Amino acid sequence: MTLITRHFLTIPASGEVHQRIVHYRRCGSGPPLLLVHQSPRSSAEYEQIMHKWASFFTCIAPDSPGFGQSDPLPGVPEVGDFADALVEFLDILGVARCAAYGFHSGGIILAHLLKRHPDRLSTLAIGGYAIWTDDEMRIFGERYIPEFHPSPYGEHLVWLWNRILEQSWFFPWFDVRDETRLSVAHADPERVNAVVMEMLDAGNAYRFGYRAVLLAKPEVPQRDAVTAPVLISAYRGDPLCDHIDRMRSMPESWQTKKVETPVEHQELSLSFLKEHGQADCPRLAEDDSVGFIAVDEGLIHWRGTRGAQNMVLHAPGAELTEPQAGELAIDVPGHGLSSECDDYRAAIKAARRQLGAEKIIWPELPNGEPDILYPDLTPDRFGGYLSRAWSAARASALFAPWYAADSDHAIPVEQAALSPEAIALRARALLRAGKAAPKWHHEIALQLQGDPRI
Incomplete structure (x- = not known):
């Protein structure tokens, strides 16, 4: 299977707009293909497609502003701002023209990009294109995108799961009637958790990406317009499938089709995109002070100065903090943004060698019993794992170890550590680590016993 690599790219400041960071995934070879995800997802949504399409394209999937690991746009952006942000990304990345694919809101953004910057796309495939009626827009309104902020005791997580x-x-989702039921209903904890974690990354910024596309007018050019070839398709069960019938007058270069399954939609889109190939992908830009390095079992996220004397490792159930000048830090395997792996020592050794660090700074061994310190955070049908993570993260600011809730283990109260935002960061780190946390605890214990493997 072709490796998907991950990168960060800084978009420089322009006028009164500060610089922003874009995170993107890359896979494959051949002509560049831009993939834009739906809200409130991230580029992780496209990993399966990227593996399938990597034989034909250099797949480039950025996290849209405010989603995944990408910084949000300032103010209250409109759909045109998201389209322009993609062009800024392509400019800095080094791609002048490419094919593109977008699902749902990703397709809406790309359609607006095609109108505003027609020379940048050679062809466009869209999965499900929303054309709302006035009545539907009145139903949606702001109710579809309520504020999303962490609450002191984690109540927001109950709402998020459901x-x-x-x-x-x-x-x-809020219109619970027989008439609004979907044929694609499921109760798969892993699938729900994938979106939950992306919502936790986005926070309240999720509203702006959603809002921009919900309020956007359908971008369908006049029949006599000349545009790059566009295919809009949707599969049965997709809530936007019937919107295909709402597509009226279109340019000759546009076509629509309904199919039966998601697989048929993907195969049809790929075939269409392959018909309009471009030149090979140029060398793509990326930042040099943050990113990912490939080790045998996956990717290690790092930040700091290559060749630094010290490579700093964090505690179990945590993730990297901003390194000091002249240092670098990594998310240890299975934590933060780094991949899980079986051999922690080999992965850390490979990271130190590739990043050029001279010395590894190990964390202190946390106080407490590993079997209790790190609760089981496997996603369950009722979302209870989210409450467990929040409770542990909150208690960790009051007791050490967190589960020993008595006067002998009380620690001084720091209000900053009890802010919902601070608890949210600690809870997310625990959720990201999951079963990797006790494994990393064990590795630190071995190091303190003088294990010579690094």
Whole structure:
């Protein structure tokens, strides 16, 4: 299977707009293909497609502004701002023209990009294109995108779990009627968790990406317009499938089609994109002070100065913090943004060698019993794992170890550590680590016993 690599790219400041960071995934070889995900997802949504399409294209999938690991746009951006942001990304990346694919809101953004910057796309395939009626827009309104902020005791997580779960049952998710039921309903904890984690990354910024496309007018050119070839297709069960019938007058270069399954939609889109190939992909730009390095079992996320004397490792269930000048830090395997692996020592050794660090700074061994310190955070049908992570993260600011809630283990109260935002970061780190946390605890214990493997 072709390796998907991950990168960061800085978009320089322009006028009064500060610089922003874009995170993107890359896979394959051949002509460049831009993939734009739907809201409130991230580029991780496209990993399966990227593996399948890597034989034909250099697949480039950025996290849209405010989603995944990409910085949000300032203010309250409109759909045109998201389209222009993609062009800025392509400019800095070094891609002058490419094919593109977008699903749902990703397709809407790309359609607006095609109108505003017609020379940048050679062809465009879209999965499900929303054309809302006035009545539907009145139903949606701001109700579809409520504020999302962490609460002191984690109540927001109960709402989040059920909101993501039920959006596969009804559309829109809050309109619970027999008439709004979806045929694609499921209750798969892993699938729900994938979206939950992306919502935790986006936070309240998720509203702006959603809002921009919900309020966007359908971008369908006049029949006599000359544009790059466009295919809009949708599969049965997609809530936007019937919107295909709402497509009226279109340019000759545009076509629509309904298919039966998601696989048919992907195969049709790939075939269409291959018909309009471009030149090979140029060398793509990326930042040199943050990124990912490939080790045998996956990717290690790092930040700091290559060739630094010290490579700093974090505690179990945590993730890297901003390194000091002249240092570098990594997310240890299975934590933060780094891949899980079986041999922690080999992965850390490979990271030190590739990044040129002279010395590894190990964390202190956390106080407490590993079997209790790190609760089971496997996603369950009712989302209880989210509450467990939040409770442990909150208690860790009050007791050491967190589970020993008595006067002998009380620690001084720091209000900053009890802010919902601070708890949210610690809880997310625990959720990202999951079962890797006790494994990393064990590795630190071996190091303190003088294990010579690094």
